[in-house]
Amino acid sequence: MRQELSLNLMDTHAGGDVSRIVLGGIDPLPGKTVRQQMEYLRDDADGLRRLLLEEPYGIPEMSVDLIVPPSHPDASVGYIIMEVMGYAIYSGSNTICTATAVLESGLVPKEEGRQSFMMESPAGLVHIEAQVHDGVVESITCGGLPSYIDTHRATIHVPSLGNVTYSVAYSGGFYALVDATELGFHLTLDEEADLARCARAIVEAIQAERGFSHYTLGDVGPLPFLHFMGPVEQVGDHFYRSRSATYVHPGVICRSTTGTGTSARLALMHHEGRIKPGDRLETVSLRGSGFIGEFIDTRREEDHDVVENTITGKSYVLAHSRTVVNCEDPMVDCGGLHHILSDGHD
Template sequence: MSEHLGLTLIDTHAGGDVSRIVTGGIAPLPGNTVRAQMEYLQTHADGLRQLLLFEPYGIPEMSVDLIVPACHPEAAAGYIIMEVMGYPIYSGSNTICTATALLKSGIVPMHEGEQTFKLESPAGLVNIRAQNKNGQVESITIQGLPTYIAAHRQQVTVEGLGKVTYSIAYSGGFYALVDAAELGFELTLEEEALLAATAHKIVEALRALRDDHHPDLGHVGPLPFLHFMGPEEKSGHRTVSRSATYVHPGVICRSTTGTGTAARLALMAYENRLQVGDELETVSLRNTRFVGTCTGFSDTGTYAGVESTITGKAQLLARSEIIVDPKEPLLKDRDFLSLLSPSVVG
């Protein structure tokens, strides 16, 4: 028997987006809030994120959610989101996956039927409502962040595309919202690579043009995301629309994303097309779906905000352990090694 450094994992997906949930192996992090602990990782131990998202252990298309003890007394657990673009303070699909993994692992004891609890994200407390049946998590409904429109139907000149009309929403990160049909897209899976390339050009042009700040949180980084909006079909209180979300060069999310769906709700509200109780069902290139529901309206600084919930389902893919060799030549950064707890392997 020999001692090694290891992390215990539960791999999940929601709508096709894989989230790797780290359930053990990390020592307590400094900071009296989950946000402060996230900032510690970001500044002093970013090698952990790189370890889990890049070769030989991971791929950039995944996300990672590190379970940490909650700092807030009302929360059952805390979680820190890590993606290839950095450290989002909130994410819908990651929250759905994290809540499911916590229930299935027993870290949060599962109860039959409807179950509610709270998690502490870097953005603050998040209300969770799970529907459980026969030991399975049938769905997770999460409370989204207050979302608002920072720019509406403005134009930017993009090389190779000309003038592109866009709106900007904040829903946990800043999103550019563009009409897919105006750019010649039908939002089919065959368009995925061209959608990613087009989105990258638009995002780069917007980053050169704008530097949006959240009225309460201040600067939260350059614009990272773009959401392609398909045609809307309305039936009663529900609108259905194909969608695609860009998050990183070459990467279109497998799901429509929870924050992307919330951004769409904010745009509908801004255009006076949304009432409390109305729903938006977004459909991805792979025909996976999230449902966003408008639950109210509020003020976010100088902006009119939309409150919403997002409902989706996560699937467990694997339970595993990563064995970390400090001498692994492909490690990008070893600044995190002091955080790993030793364990024993045969």
């Protein structure tokens, strides 16, 4: 009789980006820290990411977040982020979704009003502030990774586009930042396919020409992200808004503007002298959803002005499910998966 293997999942979304939270069904992973557990999945057990982001279970536009035990005593939970490009050490939208899921699942008891707790990402501790009203998680504010500008207004020749001006920020991954208007875009939903093609050409040209190194992390891989920037308008005291779109290589335009994309924008606006501590920027996606980034402060580290920031957004629960993993199904590749799946009795 075939043993049934299954995963306990909660599907959520923030700004339109779906994050599939894995709450149970995976055996404890080797590694003393969340970062080491992420590296184990990346190097030895990539089957979970591929299973849930590929047919028949998922699509590349989704993300997966695996709940794991934290290693830091101040953290309530740990989580590992999986995307089409691989394993991000941090993501704003995934953090907002995961924080909502741990509250809705009871892993962190919900408290009416404003409550704070810590989660451990592969990048380290993340401070979470949740606003709960009548038992509903109305918003999550999380600390964005300290962000800085690596490159300001460089030019690269892209065969299908000509010369393109771009900046590069680090905000949890390296982002190419380009002016959407200069490339002929208005950042409307009907442009989504063209935005993806344009971004892919620019990212591949940058990857072919140069690499990037973080001042403490070193080589974190080829540049995987591009952020299209619309015009910035001031809509209130210390409050700005801009249409935006984030691309993840290869081939995905995110439904939301992404938290790390918003952090990258804050770093660029600070570098260009356009915002001050306490200012907020709302980035608005092709679908009209938004995240709000707040510029908190800066510090100087190894010749970089590093921007401290927070990201605020709302996540919605889409589904609770127990997903059956049938390795006899020819559409399912269980390679890199057998040794981490528990027997379904979590």
